[in-house]
Amino acid sequence: MQANQPPGNTVVKLTVVVHSAPYSSQAAYSAYRFTASALEAGHEVHRVFFYYDGVHASNALSTPPQDEFDLVKAWQALIEQHELDAISCVSSALKRGILDAREAHRYEKQAANLAEGFVLSGLGQLVDASLSSDRVVSFGA
Template sequence: MSAVKLGVVITGGPYTRQASDTAYQFVKAALEKGHEIFRVFFYNDGVNVGTRLTVPPQDDRNIQKNWSELAERHKLDLVVCVAAAQRRGILDKDEAGRQGKDGDNIAPGFRISGLGQMIEAGIVADRLVIFGD
């Protein structure tokens, strides 16, 4: 089978839902098979994957770290929806400055941008695969 360009959307919140774990396994497997990941877009409670301030128990997986490391290894484009992120307190430095907040929490390898990035992934990718409930 020839390589496919995939867009991935994650709408399920981390730990509460398995969506971001399943998407991680899916993206890893797709990359191992030689497919291209055009973008991973985080929406709804999925944006909560993108905070670096989570402290899960040490004997459990760290969903944010998994994604950050995978992004670094494969130069993945991890995009957090700005509107959904603002509601849920996920901020990068610029956004924290603009909103007058005293800190930012965006995790390494993630960037904050608009919903248009998700639509673009739907247009550009051969398949848009959604993980959520």
């Protein structure tokens, strides 16, 4: 049977929220597939917000075996190709050991490991994106 179709060919402005970690939950992957499909359909992905365990998708040190899907790399490619605004929640990320150079310096840590393409910022960026998007869809947790 045919599923619901969106009204006409309208471009919809979407925000995607990711709550789950790669390799712990399929939801981290679902969010990626959804985002890629939305872009393919010509919709605007206003922001992808990684929150809670979702921030693990922005860990540059994630090193899956070669025969497994590399979700961090896949997100990075999608972010680069579509110039996506990809934000990892700074408070979720710091607790989980994901730091950019600035935070590493501030907290006197030896290394920074935020994957290229991702930006650390506050939860206000999720609220702001939700207020200016037509649809918000959340994955996992």
